[in-house]
Amino acid sequence: MRDLVIIGGGPGGYVAAIRASQLGMKTVLIEKDEVGGTCLNRGCIPTKAYFQNAKAIHTIKRAEEFNIEVSGFKFSLEKAKARKDSIVNQLVSGVKQLLKANGVELIKGEAALIAPDTVAVNGEEIKARNILIATGSVPARLQVEGADLPEVITSDEALELTEVPSRLAVIGGGVIGLEFACIFSHFGSKVTVIEYMPNILGSLDKEISKRMGVFLKKQNIDVHTGAAVTKIEKKDGEVLVHVEGKKEAFTVASDLVLMSTGRRPCIKGLNLDKVGIETEKDFIKVDENYQTSVKGVYAIGDVIGGQMLAHKASEEGIVAVEKMAGLNSCVHYHAVPGCIFTFPEIATVGMSEEEAQAKGITYKVGKFQFAANGKAMTMGEAEGLVKILADQNDIIIGVHIIGPHASDLILEGTMMVKNRMRIKDVIGTIHPHPTLGEAIMEAVLDVHGEAIHLAPRKK
Incomplete structure (x- = not known):
């Protein structure tokens, strides 16, 4: 009998595992892919590596402002990807070492709940006093004709590209969409952003989002707000994104389409229904202690909704295990x-x-x-x-x-x-x-x- 089994080794799960170990809990962490989750492998860290590439290009292009003459330069996305992969691998290795040093048992495999105190993985059943679900989220796809074309990708696939597309259409003007828009614009793509809502970055202070719109225009990034994608099709070697705009319909011709329309909780295969865990719009419902509708089963991070941020998931993981240990902790959501x-x-x-x-x-x-x-x-x-x-x-x-x-x-x-x-x-x-x-x-x-x-x- 373990004290705690954690399903999901992202920034919520692995941080919770280390904190639980510090508190004396015998902890097992189960991860089907690599530790670090989306943040480390397909999100925060990889995109920041590319952001630094873009920033370097941005500086080189402005060299004259600093009285430096540059005759020309070449950028290789393939080499940038190799650098990004190297950074990710180094950090993944570091997390594994931290888990080992803290006495956390790491199992690679796909976990499923078979009872309120039992998890199945790799044909083995593991019993625990508490179970913590920290399986995160995955990219959501807009349900529109043509969304399944191979030229329509999510942020996951965008990070595996080895060539810069000449024209990139980004569906979604939120955080992920605009980060990729700026990165690929600096890499050399002609970028067009299509946002369904009246404003980009709709959750931000309006003054800030309006200013960002001006800065995007200065970077030659076209932004269409209040615009609904109606169909995507491949025709004569290019990908056409059909859009219903504020005043009229129009078409954006591109070579690649980045679908950046939010993320959805990753709960597939967990058997939540089997053990009676309640959900709402696929998000796991929890109380103030992060306990689900089933006693002894907890959940944190993207899978419970709210702000989908790595550092929020980490803080929730720490607080959840501290509450299990009887400590009076809380997340300062404000x-x-x-x-x-x-x-x-x-x-x-x-x-x-x-x-x-x-x-x-x-x-x-x-x-x-x-x-x-x-x-x-x-x-x-x-x-x-x-x-x-x-x-x-x-x-x-x-x-x-x-x-x-x-x-x-x-x-x-x-x-x-x-x-x-x-x-x-x-x-x-x-x-x-x-x-x-x-x-x-x-x-x-x-x-x-x-x-x-x-x-x-x-x-």
């Missing part, structure tokens, strides 16, 4: 940061203006443009801004950044939102000069019109 690796980067935590308005919260806004930040100017990356939201009690409820190194800067904002800091708590924190972080302090000061490097507000 302060889950999100990062988008586009050009420029976007990072956000807490409420947007629209969310605050919907909740009837009286709020104030402070902003600071990177164009007035010395470090950003020296980097040649002075586009974008930092935006701070504070409620009627001066508690910081939202931080939104679009600009250079937004993904690194958001940590300070996350600390503010997580700890429900007031404006007065942040003021007086000395930010080193010259750094991008100074823009955060200026935005905090601007909430009350006290920013130093901004002209006084007009009264």
Whole structure:
């Protein structure tokens, strides 16, 4: 009898396994593919490797701005893929070593529940006091004629390409779609984004998503919002995406189509029905302790819905096993940061203006443009801004950044939102000069019109 069996070795599962081992639990981790899950093998890490390739190309193309003459360069996606694979393999190996060092038993195989305390894998039955499901999610496909064509791929297949398509149509203007749009645009593809909703990045603060639309246009990426794909067909050697637009129907000619229309929970083969685990729209229902409708069976990460983020799954995994051990832990859902690796980067935590308005919260806004930040100017990356939201009690409820190194800067904002800091708590924190972080302090000061490097507000 084990203390805990975890199904799924992604960022939720393997982190939970290590924490469980630290708490003295005899733990088994079952993974059908490679540890690290989507994040490490087909998501966060591989795309960031390609993002760095794109960033290098972006810098080379702007070399003249830094008084450097470049006569020309060649980019090989095949070699970039080899670099990406090498990074992934190294990290996968590192996770395996961590699991081994922590005494976690790792089994490669496809698991299924056969009882509330029993998991079957590779013809063996394993009994455990607790079971944790952390099987994550898989790309969802738009149900439209032609979606099954070989030239219509998901993010999984996009990361295995060895040649850059001349024309790439991206269906979906969310995080994944726009990251790939920016990456392949820098690689040399002519990219067109088709988004069904009225705005790209619909879950973000509207001001940030609107600004991103402008930046995409500058990168020569065509974006169609409020546009529904009606059919995809292959004709005369090219792939045609038929779209019903806001005003009229149109067709996007491409060589490859990236389907980026969200993700769905991965529950196939788990036998949830057999043991009585309740789901809603395929997402596993859990209580405040991450326990499912069956006692002793828990679930975390993408498979339970909410924000589908690796770091959220990791935190849920830690908290779930700590609760099993009787500890009083919780996930601070009001302060889950999100990062988008586009050009420029976007990072956000807490409420947007629209969310605050919907909740009837009286709020104030402070902003600071990177164009007035010395470090950003020296980097040649002075586009974008930092935006701070504070409620009627001066508690910081939202931080939104679009600009250079937004993904690194958001940590300070996350600390503010997580700890429900007031404006007065942040003021007086000395930010080193010259750094991008100074823009955060200026935005905090601007909430009350006290920013130093901004002209006084007009009264």
